[in-house]
Amino acid sequence: MAASLLLSLGLGLYPAVGADELLPVVATLAVLGVVFIAAALLRWTRLVAAALVCLGGEYLLTEAAGSVTTLSIVAYAAGPVVLCELVLWAAQLRVAARVDASVVFAWLRRLVLLAIGSAVLALAVLAATGLQMKGSLTVTIVGAVAVVVLVALPLLLMRGRSRRVR
């Protein structure tokens, strides 16, 4: 829980530091994000989605207002998903439980791999944005196809699994 709160504070404060004119809006979003995370930790787990919206919106505003470094994008790409993992883990252990050490180690390993994977993926996305393609139409089509594939893949996986279950 402490790690979740610290991370949400970090994710909330970092964009607010550089925001001059948008500071009131960014600060409000940051506070809301932290409050939603706290609420998700205490009882209402689904509020983590609202927290993501706030923190994401905050970052979006900062990013739109000024230039952000590649490092910050990479860190910010890994941050929300790690935050979600921490909040959901805390929600799972909301009731006091005897936890098998192997479960904790497996979860920690997954968390580290997820953070690294997210960073690598963010770098890959940023690298992809630097590619020179002929015409804006091609770029738009490729981007749209990529998004459709990324969204459709989990859905297809789910549908395939549920059919096999039947």
Next chain:
Amino acid sequence: MKRSQKLVVYGVAAVVLFLLALMLGRPQLVALGAPFALVLVLGLSQPKPGAVSASLELPQARAIEGAEVEGTIAVHAATDIPALHLAFSLPRGLRLADGEPHLLLKLAAGEERRVPLRLVCDSWGAYRLGDFTWRTGDSAGLRVQDGGVRGRSVLRVYPSIERLRSSIDPRQTQPFAGNRVAKAKGEGIEFADVRAYTPGDRLKRVNWRASSVHQSLYVNEEHPERNSDVIVFLDSFAEVQGSDWGTHDVAVRAASSLVEHYLATRDRVGLVSFGGFVRWLAPSSATIQRYRIVEALLETQIALSFAWKDINVLPRRSLTPHALIIALSPLLDERGVLALADLRRRGFDLVVVEISPTAFAAGGQNAFDRLATRFWRLERDAMRFRLEQLGVTAVRWDGEAPLATVVEGVRTYRRFAQHA
């Protein structure tokens, strides 16, 4: 199998971020959404969560109140279970000595995990144990499967017993051999009287000293050793329940102690549970009767009933003549009180131990509540007075003082009443 909250949150996050990236033309948002999509793709490509079976194994089926019982939770998985959340519920009266009733485990395919646990038996009763609910998830926690297991283990927790050094002596004895000195004269050990010799008297009973003084034969008379019938009458119409215990708990503990004591002194003991359910055990002696009564006590419960009941519903053999009836009652229900009065009118030697419910009544917050409480207490005093007018020995017991003090109080009262 169903979707977890995580799947919904990640799916929404990924879709929203990708759409925003497209609409606003900001590829940085794709970098934010891609990790969520990555988790979804990798997680959903993993095998779905499987089912598990769980059971509670208890090496012993019986325990005494306050004792600790060791058990084992056995969990078996047919497939790989990356995360199993197992929760087991314990009935009121039992608790874990240490640890938590929730487990988070990881199981390999075909693995059986055995988790030891220690239960503390706080209160008497017959408990069915081993109800489990479980939730398994895939390695990413995106899909979950819920299930439950209904327990079959039964643990009987016998009430704790207070060892009594003295007992309430019945006024009359039965014709069977026992440890009590009968009032009647006959063959025994305790000296009773000296009388003139009559033909048929045995020579060994001749009192030679008295015979020499009176110059004719005199023989000794003795009190024979007999047993008596004791019937524990449990009023189970109503009870007052506190946070930890109620009047019925106290009554059952007291009944258990009395039964233990009277059976140890070779008396015949019976049980009548008079309430929503009427149960009885005819008086008998020996160790097996102890177990019969304790088992019957475990199954007594307060059952709400509006049906009128009097002692005519009891079979004649459950209330043997000249028996001492010790009634344990909170005197809350009129039917129970009238049944006791009826027993006394039929000539039974009756002792009423009132398990006082007044300790549970705080007295109220406002003046009306306090007034109502006073009326209630006055009514109870009047009820007790009516019983005493019938010649019933009635004592009040709060359940916290030792039962021995109650027994001693009854003995003193009866001794005084006998001489008065």
